[in-house]
């Protein structure tokens with residue numbers, strides 16, 4: 001079953017009933033890179049299912065590893081790892097990548113951009129995404145962001161609904177057209 005079809009189903013009950021949210025969120029470390037790479041890659045493959053212009057590269061795993069490594073040493077970047085609890089303790093089940101960027105022409109001058117947010121399907125639709133967003137936002141605010149934004153593919157209806165439900169609205173758009181190879 002593809003990720004997209006899988007993701008439109010409601011989440012199954014957790015393996016063990018845990019009070020509160022079935023995750024623990026923390027700032028990612030070098031040791032998290034290996035388990036975070038497949039999560040980032042799953043997100044990119046999901047985006048590919050939504051839009052053929054987002055065809056995933058053959059070297060996506062290497063690129064994801066490099067990007068994460070770079071983020072971990074970038075003081076303007078935030079990478080959070082969500083770990084399961086109970087029988088899923090120590091298993092990384094979700095990720096958020098974000099960055100503080102300068103807005104050269106606008107105020108507030110710094111924005112916190114959520115670049116990637118991904119949770120394994122079993123963990124979805126129980127408020128975990130909302131919690132990840134709150135955590136990422138507070139880290140971005142600590143780094144000086146006066147505005148939080150989210151970058152995601154327009155065709156990714158999960159992201160569109162997730163962010164719209166939390167009061168995000170489009171402020172800029174990136175339109176694309178494929179070019180013939182000469």
Ligand SMILES: CC(C)(COP(=O)(O)OP(=O)(O)OC[C@H]1O[C@@H](n2cnc3c(N)ncnc32)[C@H](O)[C@@H]1OP(=O)(O)O)[C@@H](O)C(=O)NCCC(=O)NCCS
Nearest residue numbers: 007008117118119124125126127128129130158159161162
């Ligand atoms: C986006 C994501 C992190 C949200 O996590 P979550 O724990 O499901 O989010 P919450 O439980 O806090 O909020 C659920 C809301 O998100 C949206 N949503 C989540 N899954 C959805 C789906 N399959 N289809 C449509 N909307 C969906 C809805 O607005 C939903 O509210 P509803 O249940 O009242 O319809 C998670 O769904 C995910 O990993 N999706 C796949 C990756 C992705 O698309 N990431 C965003 C692009 S960068």
